[in-house]
Amino acid sequence: MGADVDHVLAAIARAAARHDRPDLLERVELARARLAxxxxxxxxxxxxxxxxxxxxxxxxxxxxxxxxxxxxxxxxxxxxxxxxxxxxxxxxxxxxxxxxxxxxxxxxxxxxxxxxxxxxxxxxxxxxxxxxxxxxxxxxxxxxxxxxxxxxxxxxxxxxxxxxxxxxxxxxxxxxxxxxxxxxxxxxxxxxxxxxxxxxxxxxxxxxxxxxxxxxxxxxxxxxxxxxxxxxxxxxxxxxxxxxxxxxxxGYPQLTARLVAEHERVSGSGGAAAAAVGAGVVGQLVAEVTAQRRALDADAASQEQRQAWARAREQAADLRSAGSRWQQVLFDRMADVGAEVELDLTVRIRSLRREAAERVAQMPPARLAADLGPWLQQRTTELLLDHQSVVRAQADQVADAVAEQFGSAARDLRRGLDLGTDESGPVRDVAFAPAGAQSVSRLDMGLVALRGGSAGAMITHAAGLVLGLAFPVVLPAALVLSTVLAGKSWQSAQKAQLRALRADTDRAVAAYLEEVDIAARKDTRDAVRRLQRRLRETFSARAAELFTTANRSVESLSTSLTGDDEARAVRRAELDAELDALRSLQREVGAVLAARLPVAA
CATH class of the missing domain: 3.40.50.300 (P-loop containing nucleotide triphosphate hydrolases)
Incomplete structure (x- = not known):
């Protein structure tokens, strides 16, 4: 599985070693390790x-x-x-x-x-x-x-x-x-x-x-x-x-066969990325040897080539510098991404908090404990998944923008670049535990009503003493007033209990969402930092490779005209043979890559 890719990568690694390019050799060996x-x-x-x-x-x-x-x-x-x-x-x-x-x-x-x-x-x-x-x-x-x-x-x-x-x-x-x-x-x-x-x-x-x-x-x-x-x-x-x-x-042989087939598919996609690395490496070796070969010819074409490689060295040096355009784009875009994803998370959390408050206000008290937790857990999971999709989309846009500024040398980089933003996934679990108001028993509620009824009886008795009313007249009035006040006390106690329950639930929701916000914000910031570091390291390494190729080509163009005709003829034959071998590798890795790239519909 992937043996043909590894075979051609091994040949490219040997070519990189022959040309004393440890930077290119390291990149090929890393691709081979991932392929293995x-x-x-x-x-x-x-x-x-x-x-x-x-x-x-x-x-x-x-x-x-x-x-x-x-x-x-x-x-x-x-x-x-x-x-x-x-x-x-x-x-x-x-x-x-x-x-x-x-x-x-x-x-x-x-x-x-x-x-x-x-x-x-x-x-x-x-x-x-x-x-x-x-x-x-x-x-x-x-x-x-x-x-x-x-x-x-x-x-x-x-x-x-x-x-x-x-x-x-x-x-x-x-x-x-x-x-x-x-x-x-x-x-x-x-x-x-x-x-x-x-x-x-x-x-x-x-x-x-x-x-x-x-x-x-x-x-x-x-x-x-x-x-x-x-x-x-x-x-x-x-x-x-x-x-x-x-x-x-x-049924397990069928499941095993399906998993083996999917494993081969995944390995095939890994082979495409590895082949893309090999194509980029052998392309640089071909360019370097071509420059050396043309330097042996004292004609106008070699002079033009010398000037072209001098410009290429200047461009590569600019790509390596801290003030290069792609570095500025990366810094600016990552600052924008950090602000945008944080704002996205803030807006989503606030919206969910308002939605939860409305649900708490409308939900029957008896269903709060049973229904609110699962609903809030589901909505939080959906929120964080949507937020992660925003982070991934922003990561792709930044990578494309940086690759565009970097130039044509980034084409194969972008094809196989793993941004790694998925590894954080949805935020780690935060459990919702509704606090709930302290429960009030029916006995407590009865005592509250009894106190209201007692107050009614006392008021009626006091009025009878002041007005000199007989007991048979006072008693019915006392019963009516006591009943009314007892009912009012019961209703007031119920409303107070409901307000306390909903207030405690609102506080529990706020505390839960605050924990979710803190955890999600940290995970998002870590993902953005990882993205910026991965892009910077990847493109900086490629800039260093391009500079080495251009610099060595300019040096070979400047020194290859020295020596006698016989030595130069021997060197021409050696370089021609090497070019043939490298171009053969280039065709081979190109065919391997083409076989693994998806066919357009």
Whole structure:
């Protein structure tokens, strides 16, 4: 996989070494290293207890994820290839993040389910499996019961932001729900490939009807998702008994074949980026050797070439300088991006706060505790996803603007440039805990009403004493007034309790959104800083390469006319042979690149 790309890159690396170009050699070797480890991240998502962890275990033929009935995955678990079985906690929710302490095998389940062991944002498990050997990474995520309203939706969507394939897991017990379809629609916008897995077909005889109904629901929602019926027990029995029919009936060979095909697709796109690097490097070597060859001819063309390379050196020197135009564009545009994305986040948070206040004011008090939290969690997730799309769009615009100022030498750079803005994904989870007013019992409310009624009785009794009214006359009036005042006291107490409840809820919403704002603002600023640093480093390295090529070409044009005719003839033959070899490499890498670029419709 990618052997032809690596073969031509190895030849280009040898050419760069022959010409003493360590800068170009380093770029080719980095491309080869990325090509040798083409990671393909397969994220497994679904609601609680739908069989996500069982699916991962069945795919690998090993129990690596907890599947007990009374526990559930609480943090992302990354499963990748290793020489032996081992587990480590991760400092961030990314398979490339720093590995923390090792986790003994007996404690893996407790860490993954959040029931003990060292605290972790994520867990990485390595084991020797052929399916993982080529760079496939399986990601088991926490359940998303409630779709986007789930408190774990952000975790799943963060994983999807850098995923190559999503395997969405449901089971054959019931048709897809509205929350699942809503989540799938959002996930399909983040992940290029979505595969559906309908598990536990061995438990439910009506699974074919459920499969057909799920397909109809997805089609109605405008989602193109293939659904694969699966049975983990049949898979395990087939592996244990070496029963080919059971293995085929389990559905897992079909899922494995699909994942292998998607892995090859991802590797192919990585091959295109690597081939683009090779094309840029060999182009510079051809230009340098061409300049050396023309310098051996004392004619007008060589003089013109000398002047052209002198101008090219000046342009490359300008690209290297801190005051170059592309550097100014990068600085100015990144300042604008920082301000625009912060304003976007501020506007979205304020709008959600107003929306929440209106909802709190209109929602029946009895439903506040049950309904407000899921609604607010869903709206926050949607808000942050929309905000992330703004950040990514701004990143692409900045990269295009910088590449335009840099010039034609940036064409292959921009094609394979990974801006890395997706790795932050939606902001880390912030839990909403409605404070609620202190509950008032019906006994307390009764005492309030009793106090109001007592006041009515006292007023009536005092009026009777002053006016000299008889008790039979005072008693009915006292009863009426006491009843009225007791009712008024009850209503006032209810209104005061409702005002206190809504005021406490408003404060809880404000505190929650403030935490979301702080976390999201930090993640956004970090993403903008990473983008600026990546663009600056990438284009600065290319400017240095161009300057080296131009400078060496000018020097060769100035010195190659020295020496006798025989030495110059020998040198001409050497350079002609080298040019032929480099141009052959140029054609080869061009063909490899053309074969991997998407064909225009």
């Amino acid at each position: 480890d083409p990671a393909c991240r397969v994220v497994v998502c679904g609601e609680f207890k739908k069989g996500k962890s069982s699916l991962v275990n069945a795919l690998l033929g090993a129990r690596v994820c907890a599947t007990d009935a009374d526990v559930a995955t609480a943090i992302p678990t990354y499963v990748r290839h290793g020489e032996r079985l081992e587990a480590h906690v991760l400092q961030e929710e990314s398979p490339g993040s720093a590995r923390g302490s090792a986790v003994p095998a007996p404690e893996v389940d407790t860490v993954a389910t959040g029931h003990g062991g060292p605290a972790a944002r994520a867990l990485e498990i390595r084991l020797p499996r052929e399916l993982l050997a080529g760079g496939l990474v399986l990601v088991d995520t926490p359940g998303i019961s409630g779709g986007l309203a789930s408190s774990h939706a952000g975790v799943a969507l963060r994983a999807l932001a850098v995923a190559d394939v999503l395997v969405f897991v449901t089971d054959a017990s019931a048709e897809l729900g509205a929350a699942e379809i809503e989540f799938l629609a959002q996930a399909a916008a983040l992940c290029p490939v979505v595969v559906g897995a309908v598990t536990r077909i061995d438990l439910y005889p009506q699974w074919r009807r459920i499969l057909a109904a799920d397909t109809e629901h997805l089609t109605a929602a405008g989602l193109d998702v293939d659904l694969l019926p699966l049975s983990a027990p049949l898979r395990h029995h087939g592996l244990r008994d070496r029963d080919r029919e059971l293995l085929l009936e389990s």
